[in-house]
Amino acid sequence: MIEMLNASKAYHQGTQEVHALRNVSFRIKKGEFLSIMGPSGSGKSTLLNLIGGLDQPTSGEIFIDGRPLHGISDDELTLIRRRRIGFIFQFFNLLPILTAVENVSLPLLLDGMPFSQIKPQAVNFLEKVGLGARTEHRPEQLSGGEMQRVAIARALITNPAVLLADEPTGNLDSHTSEEIFMHLKRLNEQGQTIVMVTHDPRAAAYGTRIITLKDGALSEDISLGEHAS
């Protein structure tokens, strides 16, 4: 459902040109739980950003369910991002001025739905991630793990084609990290396609496939079959 063909990304850093990705090609099937690994600076996050439409490739092509992400207008790309992709960031990226239920509702609010209509769904998603009692709390009143679970609920509310997670446990302790991974695994078992960036092999083991990047290029592509963990 996600296809990347010879995608490259280069950007300028001062006077130098940095090639973050070089001619990367691969496919992700529906229902896969793909982990992207590699050392620091290998281009993992850049790859994820391209898949998620947060950034555009310098060259090459990217498709989600047959729809191109390259060469389209910013508004079209934004709509795809809003309706087809769910993001989970390393630093949570919740809006501090909104409550948990409002943060979860954001993508649908951007679509113009009235809050009164969204709220029951948002509460439902929060209950699914175990935060039914914390719906009116603001991020400053939540723990790191709770914030990440709110972020997961937000990512799921639009029933996205793919869930993208960039080091989702990078700011969490091991116990909480375990909980988050289990949650992601359950989602995948229910059919959710997930792409996760991680530097931790134990985290990658929760998935069904691992690709490794080195110096911006694909170096390994290993299928784990059913969940290895």
Place this chain on the structure above:
Amino acid sequence: MNLTNLLRHISLKHIKLQKAQTFMAVSGICLGVAAMVSIGIVNKSVLRSFEDSINHITGRAALQITGAESGFPEGMLDRVQNAAGVEYAVPVIETNAKLSGGKERSLMILGVDVLQDNQIRDYSLTDESADIPDPLLFLAKLDSLLITRAMADREGIGLDQQIQVQTVEGIRRFRVRGILNPEGPARAAGGDIAIMDIYAAQMVFGKEGRIDRIDVSIARGETLDAVKDRIQAVLPKGYSVDTPAGRTRQVEILTMRFRKSIGLISFMGMFVGMYLIYNAVSISVVQRRKEMGILRALGATRGQIIRLFLGETFVVSVVGSLLGVGLGVFFAKLTIGSVAQSITDAYLKTSVVELAPSWSNIVTGVGIGIIASLAAAAFPARSTTGITPISAIRILPHAEDGRLLSTRIRIASAFFILVSILIFMAYKIADASSAIRSTATIFWSIVFLLLGISLSTPVFLRRFMLLFHRFLSSRLGAGGRLAGLNLQKNISRNAVAVAAIFYSVTLFVSSASMIHSGRKAMLDYIDSVERGDIIISSGHPMAVGGAPNIPMPAEMGKEIEKVPGVLSADPFRKIYLNYNGRRVLLGAFDTLGWMEYNPIMITEGGRKDILRLLPRQDNVVVNESLAARNRIKPGDFVVLPTPNGPVRFGVAAIVVSYTSDSGVIWMDIHTYQRHWHDRLADMFSVRVKANENISAVREAILDGIGKKRNLFALSAREFKDEVRTMIDRSFLVSNAVNIITMIIAGLGIIVTLLASVLERTREIGVLRSIGMRRNQVSGLVIIESVLLGVAGGILGSAAGILIGWINLEGFVRLDYGASVTYHIHYASIGWALLLSAGLSALAGLYPARRAAKTNIVQALAYE
């Protein structure tokens, strides 16, 4: 729908959370709208008071005939009455007087034909007056007067009571024969009006054989224009046949220059308010960059982000504008008295009874407030298109915002300055009678210049900071070094705060220099035309302008000369007449006597020409502005309307005179008396004999002649003090707006520095962790604040000097003559720099306190 969601769930929370920023944005637009609304209300109230007075007195008159201000022969009445289509033609004397004894109060006297006037006007007497003696008895008693119920109540005057009124003949007693209900003419002039028989009015006001106006009603079936043409045909040239509405329009035109100048000031106030909005939105964009990145990552389009900021601005502007309307009404109440007095000093009596706020004022104020705010927010809102979804993930290294340093901005700045220069050059080379020679042209030249200079503020700030860094920073320690570097990091944003200070300092310095130049020119001029030791007038100490005045018989000069110690007493008479569509001042004096001791500033021709050509002859001198406007030079002729028809006068010389902004003509008083049959004087210039005590002579004059009249006897110094007071009063409104703009600029600095402090939370945490004390942190912020203020002050002072000169050209020289020279008011520059630095230091206190209170641990974890 989307916007409502975003506004409700995101914007409103920011508005509530960022109280200081919201307050400042609301205040900025509130003050800007208040300035516009208050001045709009004041202007409208002044015009409404004129209109009301004219309409109440007009009654059923469809046309009004006026001539020379000194009155015209009553014989014209028959000509008008006999014109076809005229139903009734009634004569009117309309003049000023003063209620004497106790609290003095000026009032309007209406002298009417008691037998006929009810055909045009309705008079309703109070019940107690119902037994008024029949009109013939009223006629027979020349001391009969009707006053209004309002005046009777205010002054505690009853029926049949005697009151003292200052007239041309001195203080006279009149008996109140009736009290008028507040209807018809009794509602004019705020009730400060009295009715007397026209014959009695002619006698006591020195208008024997003359009337001021003829009010005409039209026969049924006749058209207004046809009757107007017929009346005009039977009258000599120089008489005006107009509708009451036309007279109101004349008054509007007369006071337009003054009203426009205060209107321009309000525009500048709004401009500064817009800067505050621009500042607040720019800072909000920077502070919420991460949040916007998250929204973009989640699927908010660029358009939605732009509309979000504009929507927030809309909400703030509606609140600010509505508050501004209320504040504007309050300001109008505070300033209406001064404005009315200024118009009275310069043009004609104005008594504004009540404010006239209207829906159009309010709607215009709110509308302009909202549109100006949205326009101000548009540029920073549009800059959010540069916020990428990636910024949600990456903590981007701080990059200097070079947006306002771009080549395009520099080119735009140079372009605007060039346009300003071209407009000004067009003004200078245009003919004096051309439409380009107007205050509007000067206004646009100034606007473009201000735009051009403000766009160059970032470049100036950068250079200023480099200079500071090179010469001063090390003397201020670590705080000084860091302050300079911090300000350079975000030149664009800091330049906006500097620009707000620049605007307010420019206004301050330019108006101070213009006032200083105008005041100096006026005082120098008075020195040249008024070297008398004592100035005698009645009714108002400033009998030179449009102030209501009660003339005195010219022969009174001989009486004054009999007072021991008096060397000479020279009369001066002034009236207004129409010349080439403008109301110009005609001044008459005894040329030989006056010029013996007054040097008079002459620009073309010479003293010898004036002394040879003026005394008792049909020659005049005109002032520079009138000469320039009408292309007159010595040797030319001017045709002036007199009561007996137009007369040709030769022009002997061109002189300097600032008495009227519409133009001044001088002639010998004997010539004036011959043509206008008017033997009155508005003022006497008295010379005291050598070795005599001036104060003693003054007292002797007041003891003698002053007992019969209410005279003002001012020494030359006191007279000049009155002139200074009059000039300062006319600039009260602009001074008030200057203060408002300075306050707004100060608010802009607070907002800028707060944002800067928030952005540097981590940096401040690091500085504290390595040993910077709290007071060093706050000192750092205050130094930044003062630097912003000083930069704005320097730029504003330089621009203010230039714009003051341009202002003088467009708002003073254009109307008063090219001889007004420009004098820079250096004290105001010193004050401006002190104020801008001081105000900025004050503005920096709150952000400095916030910075000093930064929690180190939290700051180091901040991102």
